[in-house]
Amino acid sequence: MESIMPASVTLKAIEGPLKGREFSYSRKTTIIAGSSAECGLKIPAPAPRHLCLIKVYPPELMIEGPDDLKLIFVNGQNIRRLKDRKTPHEDEDSDRNGYELKNGDEIKLGNSVFKIETTAAEPKDELLLKVIKVQQARVDEEEASGIKGYETLKNIGKGSRGTVFLAKDSAGELVALKIMNSVIASNSKRLADFERKVRFSKGLKHKNIIRFHEGGYSSGKYYLVHEYCDGGTVGQLMASRGGALGLSEALGIMFQVLDGLDYMHNAELPCTLLLPDGSRRYRRGLLHRSVCPHNIFLSGQGAASVVKIGGFDIATPIETSEDDLTGDIAGNICFMTRKIFVDYDVHRAEYDVWAAAATLYNMLTGKYPRDFPDNCQELWQAVLRNHPVPIRERNPEIPRKIADVIDETLVEEPQMKYKSALEFKNALQAALASSGEIMPAGFIDPGQTVPVGHFTPTEFHIGDxxxxxxxxxxxxxxxxxxxxxxxxxxxxxxxxxxxxxxxxxxxxxxxxxxxxxxxxxxxxxxxxxxxxxxxxxxxxxxxxxGIPEGSPLSVWIRKTPGRTLEKLLNISIQALTGLDSIHKKGIVHQNIKPNIMFLTDFEVIVISGFELAEICPPGMDTVEGGCFTPSYCSPEQAKNEKISSKTDIWGWAVTVLEMFTGKASWASGQIVGDIFDDVLNSTNGDGSVQMPEKLRKIIKRCLKRNSAERPAASELLFELKELYKDITGKDPGSNIFRNL
Structure with a gap:
């Protein structure tokens, strides 16, 4: 049966200075009650500026108070003593003090008393909704496998609105399959809202937005299918980096996010808006409402990674109509502007821009822009009361001009400076260019048109x-x-x-x-x-x-006939120490040779020449290579295969051989393992240093054609230090530190 009247909630003031006034709501909304002028329900003083939140879900409503509830009473009892009656339509998993109010309840807020009157709408089909609610009560992998056309592989995430599974479609492509929870199917308005969001998502086609495949109903479940991003989320990337990202990486991600937001905020949506003259036109602009690191996804690995915005569960048109469920405050509160609480029925692109700036702030510092209390009941009050902390107070290494743009974007009163994602991006790029910082990956799209002469070689001259x-x-x-x-x-x-x-x-x-x-x-x-x-x-x-003082090791080898075993061992150990330190960071030099090592006057080896280096993606120990010097290359480099830290071990071993023989008598480094003994034997007595048998065996292990069989730098360090002690009776490196 179709609804005759919409559901509604009315607060009638029956006592106090507001007596006689009525406040009615027929749409989902969230209201701040308090004495501040910005409150939607203004309670005359002496009520606190921000007394509580009232969440309206016609015909139901809930009140959320701070930890101090002494000024809030329901039916004559302090709200502290009431049993928690959380509404079934509460979206967020939280520990807030939420109390569901019923028809006829009397609520005292400060010195004003209101009587609650609710009117329920008649559902389209009460029995059908009850059946669907039972079917939706529990979602697990077994149920997810019932979605026609999709094979469920594993559960990859669960949120308050549904569960996400990695699945395969009928063509064998990996996809993300989201099964919506019972809230969607048990409420006719939410069901209509879900269907609208499916239509909105279908219309978004941009490289920085997760591609939507389909949404529908199958086996008693509502579901969404979108592309699967194998790189995880930016939140996960931050965790793997120790909680924050470097400037270049964070800006590279944010520029792509802002491109996606700019498109989204201006996209034409597949739904119309009724104009005052009775005509209709397509609505423009979708507000994401939950921009944060965990809703930003990475597709691909390393430099080829593409940033994509996901998590459109609570997105809503910027141009709203009476049919939209828009008044709720949802999303991650740590990335919300206070404007959302104050102007809860208004949707502006700048709210997403603020969240994007908060996300960049979080990526660079590992902290939120505002200070939040440990007590989660007071989070919304922190949004209203606490101003964002200047970002350089969190991380003083951030260049001042870039920090200024971020701080300016997070200023909320009297108005926000940047109204669009494009304005914020342009401001960041201008600050980046003037600050002299490196342009991040993605700063220039390889596919874009480059002006003629843009890459005319830049010349620096003495005196500049x-x-x-x-x-x-x-x-x-x-x-x-x-x-x-x-x-x-x-x-x-x-x-x-x-x-x-x-x-x-x-x-x-x-x-x-x-x-x-x-x-x-x-x-x-x-x-x-x-x-x-x-x-x-x-x-x-x-x-x-720093300036690589001293001379390249290659010059020292050729011009120093009086090389000693002790000095060669010391140099070998120092080179391994450097390699071990970069390998722990996932960095592969891939061009280890005497020419990129400098021997200082203090006999310290310094490895340079990182212009060809690569870094292994998180969780992997190999990476694409391709650049090398032939005389020092490994077999995997010669075959154009993936490289690893063991590739550097090969280059180190070839370098050690050259130090002992005094020259590189081979044309290709990949054959050194095969000719190792011949090279050593042919140079005895020819200005070379005799290599101890134990060291010979160590070097041979480093020249195994199968890179997996080569020892790691840390293992070699231990063995060479023991060998050095056995031969010299000294601790390796002691002379270095005495000289320094």
Whole structure:
């Protein structure tokens, strides 16, 4: 049977200064009650500014109070003593103080008393809704397998609105299958809202939005199917990085998020809006309402990863109609602007922009913009009372100009500065360019048109002062990939090495940006070149490092006939120490050779030359390679196979052999394992150093063709230190630290 009258809730003031007034609601909404002028239900003083939340779900309603409930009474009893009567339509899993109010209840808020009157709408088919509710009461993998056309593989997530399964469709493609919970099917308005959201999702087609396949009803369950993102969520990525992301990575993600939001906020929706003149037109713009790290997904791995916005469960049109369930406050409260609480029936794109800024803040600091209490009952009051903390107070390493844009975006009163996602993105990009920071991956889309002359090689000259900070003093060297200058850091009053990428195409720019992020991740270690800063100068990525003092190890090998066994062992151990430190970060150098190692006057080995380095994706120990020096390459590099930390072990072993023999007498590094003994035997007495038998056996293990059979750097370090002690009677490295 069709509904005759809509459900409604009315609060009639029967005592106090508001006596005689009525407040009626026929749509789902959330109201702040208190004495503040911004409250939807204004209670005259001495009531607190923000006394409570009233959530209306016609014909039901719930009151949520803070921890201090002494000013709230229901039917003459303080709300503290009442049994928790949480409404069945409560969306969020929470521990808040929620109390369901019934028809005829009298509620005292401060010095005002209201009587509750509710009118229920007649459902379309009461019996049908009861049957569906029973069918929807429990969703598990066995039930999910009943969705026609999909094979359920495993449960990959559960939320307050449903359960998500990894599944295969009839074509064998992996998809995400979401089974909606009983709330959807047991309420006619929610069912209509679910159907509208299916239509909205079908109309969204953008590379930075999760692709929707279908939604429907099968085997007593309502379901949604969308593309499966194998890279997980940004929230999971943050957890794998220790809770926060680096600047380049976070901005690279956010730029793609803002592209997706800009499209979404302006998209034409497959539903119409009734105009004042009686005509209709298609509505434009969808508000996400729950932008946060756990609703941002990653498809693909490493540099090929694409950022996609998901989690459209509570999305709603920006242009609303009476049929929309729009007044509720839902989503992750830690990423909500206070405007949502104050203007609860208004939907603006800037609310998503605020959430995006809060998400970027969270990615860079691991913290929320506001300080929240431990007591979850007071979270909504924290949103209303606490201003966002300036981001540099959380992380002072964030460049000031970028921090200023983030802080400005999080200012809520009197109005928000950036009204659209595009405005926020443009402001971030302008701050990035003027701050001299490195452009993140995705800053320039490889598919976009690049102006002619954009990649005209940038020239730096002696005497140039770059960014008002770095004075070029001279040229150190050039290898085709990087040009390295000796520069003076005016701010820090030190000499540094400035490495400029030589870029001639968008592809080379993308490679430079990705690799520069690896330099940022280099560990603090005596035996690794120290990366001081990664930035952009005149549109070109540049890396600032310490100056590799001393001479390349290759020069030392050729020009130092008096090499000793003790010194060679010490150098070998130091090189392993450096490799072990980068391997623990997932970094593969892939071009280990004497020419990229520097021996300082203090006899410290420093590994540089990370311009070809790669980093293994989380949870993996191999990565695509492809760049190497033939005389030091491993068998897997020669075959163009994936590389790993064991690839560096091969290069280290070939380097050690060259140190003992005094030269590289082989044309290809991949054959060194086969000719190892012959090379050693042929150079005895020819300015070489005799290699101990125990070390021979160690090096041979490092030259196994199967990389899995080679020892790790940490294992080799232990063995070589023991060998050094046996031969010299000293602790390796003791001379180094005495000199330093």
């Amino acid at each position: 002062i770059l960014l008002d900070r770095y004075e070029i003093k001279g040229l150190i060297g050039e290898d085709g990939i990087l040009t390295t200058f000796r520069a003076f850091d005016i701010k820090m009053n030190i000499e540094v090495a400035l490495h400029k990428w030589n870029i001639f195409s968008v592809e080379e720019l993308d490679f430079a940006v990705r690799n520069s992020q690896i330099w940022e991740k280099l560990p603090e270690c005596w035996n690794i070149i120290r990366c001081l800063k990664v930035l952009t100068i005149q549109g070109v990525p540049c890396i600032i490092t």
